[in-house]
Amino acid sequence: MSTTAQQDSGLGQMKINRTVSERAVTYGDEITITSKLERRNANVNLIYWVAEHTPECLKPVPFASLPAQPGAEPVVTWSPSNGTAYTDISNRSEVDATPTVITVDPPLANSWEPPVTMTSRYIVECDAGQLATGGFQFDGTTRDGDFRTMGPTISVQRMGTSVFFAQPTNPEVGQQVTLRVTTSGIPDGGQVAFTVDGQNVGNATVSGNQATLPWTPSGAGTKQVRASFGQTGTHGGSVSQVRDVVVSPTNAASTVAVVAAGTPKVGLSTQLTATVSPAGAGGEVVFLEDGAQIGKAPVGEDGTASIDWVPSASGERTIDVNFSGRSGVAPSNGAIPVTVAAADPSDMATTTTLEPIATARVGQQITLKATVEVDMAGGTVNFYDGNDLIGTAPVQSDGTATLTWDPTTDGERTVRAVFSGHGVYLSSQDTKQAIITPKVVDPEPDPDPDPTDPATGSLGSLTDSLGGGAGGAGSLSSLGR
Template identity: 35%
Template sequence: MSDRKVRRVVSGVSALAVAAGFTVVAGSGVAGAAPESTTWETTNKTKITRTISNTTPVEGDTVTVTNKLYQQFGGVVTYIYWVRDIHPPCLKFQSAKVDGKSYGASTGADYAQVDGSIIQWPIRPIANPRSRTFEFTYKVGADCERDIAMNTGMGYNASIGGNTWSTKGPKINVPYNSTSTTLTAPANMQVGDSAVLEATVTGGAQGDNVDFYDGGVKIGTAQLNDKGVAKFHWTPGAFGRYSMNARFPATPRALASFSTVVDVTVSPADTVSSTVLAPVVGAQVGQASVLRATVAPAGSGGTVEFTDGGEALANVPVGADGVATYTWVPSTAGDHTIAATFSGSAGVTGSSDSATVNVAAAPVDNIDSRTVLTIGPIPTVGVAQTITADVTPGDAGGTVTFKDGDAVIGISSVDSSGRATLEWTPAHEGQRNITAQYSGAGNVNGSADEITVVVGTVPGGGDNGGGTGSAGSLSGGTGSLFGS
């Protein structure tokens, strides 16, 4: 009996590419496959050639093993009864063929076998068929040991006897999985925030560890899930710039890899603000009371919204001194829940304060006022408009607060003729609700009027994207007693 082995190595991966840092991706197919054959003769002049399509497959690859039995001159007609292919248990059987045609097989942990009848598969020394080919296909499992030569072999039985060669070869050597690691992290965070660092590893297995680093300091470990993703919840303790990366350590089946660095900028935590609503005393229906909120730290900007029982009264910018005020003219007696809510600003949290204010009824001998609001006929974005409020009786004095919605536009004193005026330049097109709130004075009760206007764009395009809306319109109010 004689043996000989033939091995052919098809193109490999360039060592230069690996050294340069390129990711080596392991995949299915025959590119880079290393087929190998071994041949021997039996004492009955049967030549057996056993070929493995790839002796260095990676996890997930498909491997085909071909056993060819050829009857040489000098032998006798032989009837093959069965052929058994012996393989490492980590190769998972897929299919079998006999002479190129699909054929059913029985399997065990380390073998696959095809069985024929006593006359089904003859091989002859002279006339055809002189050979038979038995082909077995497997898939390389994740449980294969790595970088270890694993035995393969075959056996058969025939009319002139048979034999089994469990370690005849060729051997199969499954290399370590090549891996690649990528990291996803937010570019910007704030102290106190929590973020999920997400590492995706190709070539790893569920349950494998991934280590997360800030520069060279390990900050935590997480395991890969069934999708090859590891998630680590991270809360930075200080502001600054962090250089995050994820590292997949080598395992018994996979090579190590690491991600590129992802820079994360962490800004300081917001300064906590406080808002204090000053006590309101002497509030009376129809008379002005000043709502005053003080925000700390001063100079934070932002706005304060004043509300009465949850209903918006006004939205007022916070001055550089941290103070926001609004002239409130209550329209009903009794307890009112007044709240001042600071909006917050860049780097500063919002805050609020509230108080119960008791409003007294107006004296029975007070005089009711009437306020009539007038706006120019063509409200247009970017064009100054004169807003006029005429108060009757006209000699009471006091002030008028003008609002766009609940945002205060400005405050104007009532002159001796009962008129208060304000210049308003609309910033946005569309429908706006403009209010004039007279404060009342002395024994004259406050009152209010409201007009709905439609602000048009500047002819020819103008502001806010150059729309083609109306030039502006308004629908008037007729004045109301004791505020709105």
């Protein structure tokens, strides 16, 4: 909605009508100012030049081909009474633009006769509040006019802003992380303040709608991190949502070592055992043979993790182990060289068969049974639930190995049986799928049964059952007769 200011020249000969396209604007909006100079009588008054005066915070919109800087010719249109409209200034020498004044002074100025209309466009970069938009000035043959403060006044509002906090990595004490926000509406150079548990930890400068701050926590625990942009004369303030950052204690260093049981041989199962120091349950160890993963296992209370490894190639091999780390303990790596013996020509392949596993519930005992095709005693069978070792059983004289399993996790499980090999007999393995259903939880007994419920065994229901109800002759006392 436009607002208008009107001013007489004082001699009654000339009248100026000045219009701003909007009554209320927001920082960054574009407005159009139009000034119209008219005569009140027929006295001749030719116009030499006209000028718009505005506060410096109104930035003239420049030609698209010119940089947006003070002194660049603005987008301006003026129309004298001869009916010719001049737009975008074909002759730049006809217009002079400073940060506060746009003057039109064409060579044919002496031919101008009122009415004369001048229109220019501006970007509002002003502080919030009531803004006097300036005024109009002209120079003529019989009368000059200087009305630089005629207005009108418009209302300027702050531009809205927002600050969105990206979730930082959960660090440990003494580890530097980057606090990062994405902003909207905040100009480059604006300052975003970061707080941790209400205490300021630093300010960051906005650039390209981003602001980042390095932060090194000095204490462990859950920290509440927030970012905010303070209100300025041109922009509204904004505050991000709170982010919870969990700071862990400084991790202790760890070491991991690996050993291979016996002499590894192609086709025979060899147990690889990694030992983590400091000992304690948590984390896992990944085992690799010459860079290729061959298995992984969780770390137990004693700090060890083991897998079965059946070498497929002889010669020098390298076994690497990578410990993932656990709460309070940093990751670590280790390696050993091993020499794998070639299989003997007399070695015999075997087949291990794992019997199908019946569906069972969590906590219900299951008997796992594997049969090695050779009918002989010796060697062992390791049973696994995925990568977790369930247990080890010896191979009996009939070639079978059995183990009792109490599953603790429901779902479809992959159970694996690995025969270690023995003597001239090579290792083999088999897998089966097992369906483990959730544990059945009995409902809690009703602590306050309803006495009117016939299923509760109340005294009334007992009396009825003895014939003491309505129309019955019996009673509870008849039990004693």
